[in-house]
Amino acid sequence: MLPLAGGACPLIPDTEFFVVDFKSIDDRTNLAGTNRLELLMFRLQEPVEGQITPLYGINVFKVREIMVLPSLITVPESNEFMAGVANIRGKAIPVIDLSLYCGYGQIKDSGILIVTEFNNVTQGFLVHEVDNIIQLAWSDIHEPPDLVKNDNNNALTAMSQIDEDQMLLIVDVEKIIFEVLGSKLDSIDATVMTIQNEGKLVFFADDSMVARTQIARILDKMGIRHMSAKNGLEALTNLQKLADEAEVAGEPLKNTVQAIITDVEMPEMDGYVLTGKIKQDARFNGIPVMMHSSLSASENRRLGVKVGADAYIAKLQPEEFCQALDQLMNPAA
Numbered sequence: 001m002l003p004l005a006g007g008a009c010p011l012i013p014d015t016e017f018f019v020v021d022f023k024s025i026d027d028r029t030n031l032a033g034t035n036r037l038e039l040l041m042f043r044l045q046e047p048v049e050g051q052i053t054p055l056y057g058i059n060v061f062k063v064r065e066i067m068v069l070p071s072l073i074t075v076p077e078s079n080e081f082m083a084g085v086a087n088i089r090g091k092a093i094p095v096i097d098l099s100l101y102c103g104y105g106q107i108k109d110s111g112i113l114i115v116t117e118f119n120n121v122t123q124g125f126l127v128h129e130v131d132n133i134i135q136l137a138w139s140d141i142h143e144p145p146d147l148v149k150n151d152n153n154n155a156l157t158a159m160s161q162i163d164e165d166q167m168l169l170i171v172d173v174e175k176i177i178f179e180v181l182g183s184k185l186d187s188i189d190a191t192v193m194t195i196q197n198e199g200k201l202v203f204f205a206d207d208s209m210v211a212r213t214q215i216a217r218i219l220d221k222m223g224i225r226h227m228s229a230k231n232g233l234e235a236l237t238n239l240q241k242l243a244d245e246a247e248v249a250g251e252p253l254k255n256t257v258q259a260i261i262t263d264v265e266m267p268e269m270d271g272y273v274l275t276g277k278i279k280q281d282a283r284f285n286g287i288p289v290m291m292h293s294s295l296s297a298s299e300n301r302r303l304g305v306k307v308g309a310d311a312y313i314a315k316l317q318p319e320e321f322c323q324a325l326d327q328l329m330n331p332a333a
Contacts, residue, residue, distance in 0.1 A: 035137055035269060035270055035273045036135060036138065037135070037138060038060040038061075038133055038135045038136075039059060039060065039134055039135075039170065040057065040058050040063050040130065041133070042055070042127040042128070042129065042130045043128045043129050044099040044104045044127055045099065045104045046128060055162070055166060055167070055169065056098075056102075056171055057171070058114065058125075058171055058173065060133055062116045062117055062118055062294065064117055064122065065115045066113070066114050067112070068113070069111045069112065070086050071087075072084030072086055073085045073092075079179070079180045081097055081100055082094065082095070082180055086113065094124065095123070095124040095125070095126055096123065096177075096181070097126045098127050098171070101155060102153055102155050103152065103153055104128075107126050107128060111127060112127050113125070113126055114126075114130070116173070118173060118174070121177075123181065134162065134168070138232070138266065138267060138269060138270045139268060139269070140160050141268070142158060148169070154172075154175070154209075155171055155172055155175060155176055156169050157170055157207050157267075158170040172207075172209070173294070174294065174315065174316070175208060179210075199223075202219055202224050202226050202257070202261060203227045203229075203238070203259075203261070204226060204261035205229040205232060205266060205271070205274065206262075206266070206292070207266045211263065212230075215228075215261065215292070218322065222322060230267075231267045231268045232266045232270055234268070235262065235269075236269065239278065240281075242257060253284060253287065254286035254287050258287070259288050259289075259325060259329050260284075260288070260290070261289075261290045261325070262274050263292060264304075265293070265294075265295070271291055272307050275291065275309050279308030288310040288328040290313065290325060291313070292315055293312070293315055300312070310328055311327075
C-alpha cells in the first residue's frame with residue numbers, strides 16, 4: 001500500500017494499475033474556494049541513501065489513474081521526450097517521459113504511468129515512482145527561484161516546503177504538453193480575425209508562462225490591450241491598485257478594464273478566491289470575469305459560477321476563448 005498524507009485519499013494498488021480512490025473527480029472539488037488543493041506526489045529518480053530525492057507534484061483533480069508502465073508503441077520522428085503511445089482499454093494515450101524532460105535520464109523498462117486529463121485531452125506522464133497525496137494551502141505555494149526552474153528544464157510552476165528538509169516541486173504541465181505534444185494555436189488566425197475589440201483592455205492571471213504567452217497572443221490577434229499577473233494574489237493587488245486610481249479619477253473601473261480572465265490553479269491565491277473577492281468589491285461592478293482552466297470537471301464549472309464567474313472555459317482552446325470573451329465584452333453584438 002502506498003503511504004498517505006493526513007486526510008488524503010488512498011491509492012488502491014492492483015496487479016496492473018492503481019485507482020484513485022474517490023467517488024469521482026467532481027467529489028474532490030469541495031476544496032475549491034477554500035484556497036487549498038490536493039497534490040499527487042511522485043519521484044523522477046531512484047532515491048539515494050543519505051540524499052534528499054526531489055518530490056514533484058500534480059493536482060489530484062487531473063489524475064485519472066496510475067498504473068505500472070505498460071508496453072509502449074514507438075512513434076517515429078516524435079519529440080525527444082515522447083516515450084511512445086500506450087494502448088489503455090482500446091484508447092491510444094500519448095506518454096511523456098517526465099524524468100527525461102526534467103533532466104534525470106530516460107525511464108526505459110520500468111516506472112509508473114500517471115494518466116491525466118488536461119483541457120479535455122488525455123495523456124500520460126512516465127515517472128519513477130508515486131509517493132502519496134498531500135493537501136496544501138495555495139498560500140503556502142510560491143513561485144520557484146530561477147535556479148530551481150533551470151535545473152528542471154523550466155518545467156516548474158510552483159514549489160512548497162512540506163517539511164524541514166523536503167521541497168515539493170509542482171510541474172508546469174501546460175508547458176510540457178505544449179512543447180511535446182503541440183498546441184492548437186496554429187489555427188488562431190482563422191478564429192479571431194473578424195473580431196473587433198481595438199482599444200479595449202483585459203487583465204489576466206495565470207501562473208504558467210506558456211499559458212500567459214498564449215493568452216497574450218490571442219488578445220493581440222483580437223486587437224485587445226492587456227495586463228497580466230503570475231498568481232491570484234498579485235492579480236488582486238494590481239487590480240485593487242487600478243480600482244484605487246479609478247476612484248481618484250472619479251471614473252468607474254469598467255471604463256478602463258473591460259474583462260478579467262483568471263486561471264483556477266495559482267500560487268498564493270487560487271482563481272476561485274480571486275473571483276470571489278472581485279465580485280464582492282463594488283468597484284469591479286460591470287467587469288465580467290472569465291475563468292480559463294485545465295480543470296474541466298462539471299463541478300469545477302459549477303463552483304466557478306457559484307463564486308460569480310461570468311464564463312468558465314477549458315484552457316487553450318483559441319476559438320472558444322475568443323467567442324466567450326467577445327460575448328462578455330460585447331453582449332449586445
